[in-house]
Structure formats: structure tokens, C-alpha cells
Amino acid sequence: MNHRSIHPKHLDRTNGNSLRSRRAAGPASHRPLQPKEQRARQEPRARAMRASGTPRPAGALRTARALRAWGAPWTACALPDSQAPWSARAVSALKALRPLFALAFVLLLGLGPAAQSAFALSADEIIERMEANQTHPTSYIEGEMVITDRFGDRVSTFIAHTEGAERFLLEFTSRDEEGQRVLRRDDDLYLYYPDARETIRLTGSALRDSLLGSDISYEDMTGGRGLADDYDFTLRGEERVNGRPTYKIELSARSTNVAYPKQIYWVDSEDFVLRKSEQYARAGRKLKVTEVLETKEQGEYKFPSRIRITDQTRRSSGTEMALNKVDIGIDLPRGIFSLEELTW
Numbered sequence: 001m002n003h004r005s006i007h008p009k010h011l012d013r014t015n016g017n018s019l020r021s022r023r024a025a026g027p028a029s030h031r032p033l034q035p036k037e038q039r040a041r042q043e044p045r046a047r048a049m050r051a052s053g054t055p056r057p058a059g060a061l062r063t064a065r066a067l068r069a070w071g072a073p074w075t076a077c078a079l080p081d082s083q084a085p086w087s088a089r090a091v092s093a094l095k096a097l098r099p100l101f102a103l104a105f106v107l108l109l110g111l112g113p114a115a116q117s118a119f120a121l122s123a124d125e126i127i128e129r130m131e132a133n134q135t136h137p138t139s140y141i142e143g144e145m146v147i148t149d150r151f152g153d154r155v156s157t158f159i160a161h162t163e164g165a166e167r168f169l170l171e172f173t174s175r176d177e178e179g180q181r182v183l184r185r186d187d188d189l190y191l192y193y194p195d196a197r198e199t200i201r202l203t204g205s206a207l208r209d210s211l212l213g214s215d216i217s218y219e220d221m222t223g224g225r226g227l228a229d230d231y232d233f234t235l236r237g238e239e240r241v242n243g244r245p246t247y248k249i250e251l252s253a254r255s256t257n258v259a260y261p262k263q264i265y266w267v268d269s270e271d272f273v274l275r276k277s278e279q280y281a282r283a284g285r286k287l288k289v290t291e292v293l294e295t296k297e298q299g300e301y302k303f304p305s306r307i308r309i310t311d312q313t314r315r316s317s318g319t320e321m322a323l324n325k326v327d328i329g330i331d332l333p334r335g336i337f338s339l340e341e342l343t344w
């Protein structure tokens with residue numbers, strides 16, 4: 001018998017007949033098969049494959065099936081007949097998963113901005129949450145300062161009243177400082193000395209003066225609120241401080257009317273409590289380091305309750321300030337933040 005060879009390019013990969021013979025049969029014989037016709041042709045071989053246990057294909061063929069399931073043109077993802085049985089199962093499975101894919105799409109795109117705001121906060125939002133923790137409608141505080149220097153430790157006790165973010169009255173109760181008061185009212189800071197019966201208004205660089213010879217300045221005691229009015233915030237990354245995850249935020253002063261032209265805050269990324277801070281001069285020299293040693297929680301508020309402040313420009317072992325008692329949301333005496341009441 002004379003066997004005539006046929007070049008592969010003349011073969012129809014769907015049914016093995018030569019393209020020449022199909023063209024001779026007329027135009028209708030070589031038109032693209034419709035999906036129903038394709039499945040009808042594949043069904044006999046599908047039954048044979050299931051009976052023989054032909055393994056499932058992998059790789060690019062699965063990609064073609066996925067495209068077919070999602071409505072891609074049939075001719076763009078046609079598969080050999082031998083792959084038809086698993087293809088039908090893949091199509092059915094992918095169609096069943098369509099609702100889940102649609103839901104994932106909505107979550108990723110439709111809810112994306114909201115999710116991003118929750119998991120990728122800006123520096124301004126972080127500072128705002130931190131201040132919300134330490135700014136109370138009203139409060140009454142009892143505490144103490146332990147000042148450590150080359151002569152040993154000195155302890156000064158105090159009581160304080162606060163209202164919102166702008167009013168703060170501090171009064172010392174220890175024997176040597178009894179009656180001394182510090183009043184913050186809006187942007188003004190006042191000192192009262194009972195022995196001289198004199199009230200002094202502090203401004204500018206005077207805010208850096210030491211409080212009772214400690215490492216704490218007057219601004220350290222009464223400042224730290226309304227930071228957005230005086231500083232721009234820049235998020236510098238995330239670091240761990242004493243085992244806690246924190247955001248590292250740089251504060252740059254907008255004007256010269258602040259004690260510290262630059263500060264760096266480490267704010268807890270879980271409870272938004274200040275864990276550490278550093279204060280710098282305009283030339284970049286480090287002035288102070290503040291470490292939070294303990295925190296308190298009362299109601300919806302969580303805030304530092306024991307801190308250590310170390311002045312980097314002087315020889316000392318630092319000053320610790322502890323809030324031994326904190327009552328939030330109490331009624332305050334009327335007029336307690338007035339200048340008239342300051343001198344009583």
C-alpha cells in the first residue's frame with residue numbers, strides 16, 4: 001500500500017482530518033465549532049478517559065479552563081479533546097466560586113480606602129489618638145516627683161486639676177514647696193510664689209527653666225497638648241520600645257514660640273500611649289529623653305502614670321514623676337483656673 005505523508009500543518013488538531021479534504025467538502029465543513037458541537041464531539045472520548053482513569057492535566061491547560069469558565073472566547077482557550085473530562089469539572093467548580101470571588105473583589109476595591117485608613121494611619125491621626133488618651137474632660141491628680149542628683153534623692157508631692165486640653169493647675173504640697181502653683185490657661189503659663197505673693201507669666205525660652213531643680217521644665221509639666229497647633233508631624237517608621245510596637249513620629253515646630261524646635265515621639269501602635277520621647281534644639285543637639293515606665297487605665301483612657309525624664313545637658317540621674325491617684329470626669333471648683341483663685 002502506498003502511504004502518503006501529510007505535513008502537520010495540514011492537519012486539523014480537532015479531528016485528525018486534513019485541512020485539504022475539509023476545504024474540498026465545502027465552506028461549512030471548516031467553520032469554527034460551536035460550544036455545544038465541541039462538547040458533543042468530546043463526550044465519547046470523555047467516557048473512554050473516565051473508564052481508563054486518565055490523569056488530570058496541569059499548568060497552562062488549567063489556566064485555559066479558568067479563562068473558559070469566565071467567558072473568554074471559546075477559540076482562544078480551546079483544549080485538546082483528551083482534556084475534556086476534567087475541563088467540565090473545572091468549569092463547574094469555578095462557577096460555584098464566583099460569588100466568593102465577587103465578594104473578595106468588593107472588599108479589595110470597594111472597601112480598600114476604609115481598610116487602608118485603619119491599618120495605615122497617618123502621623124496626624126496617630127498623634128490625635130495619643131492626645132485623646134491623655135486629654136481628659138476634667139481630672140484630679142495626686143502625685144510626686146523624685147529628683148536624683150549628686151546629693152541624693154529629693155521628693156516633692158503635688159496635686160493637679162485639669163480641664164480639657166488647655167487648662168491645668170499644679171500645686172505643690174510638700175513641706176519645702178507648699179503653696180507654689182503653676183497655672184496654664186490657654187496659651188499662657190503663670191507661676192505663683194506664696195512667700196513673695198507674686199505671680200509671674202512665663203513666655204518663650206523661660207518655658208525651658210527647671211521646675212524645682214528637676215530635669216522637668218515647666219512645659220514638660222503643662223505642655224504636650226494641642227501639638228497640631230505648633231508642630232508638623234512626619235511618620236519615620238515603626239520600632240520596638242521596651243518590647244512594645246511603636247510608631248516613630250518626628251515633630252517639627254512651625255515657629256520659634258516653642259521650647260523644643262524638634263521632638264521625636266514613639267507612640268504605641270496598639271493602645272496609642274506615648275512610650276518614649278526625645279527633645280532637640282534647633283541645631284540638632286539632644287536636650288532631653290522621656291521614658292514611660294508605667295501606664296494607667298481608667299474607663300476609655302490609657303495614659304502614662306510614671307515617667308523618667310533625663311536632661312542631656314546636665315549631670316544628673318534623671319527625675320521620675322508618678323501619678324499615684326487619677327480621677328477623671330469629676331466636678332471641679334468654680335473659677336479654679338482664674339488668676340484671682342491662683343493667689344488665694
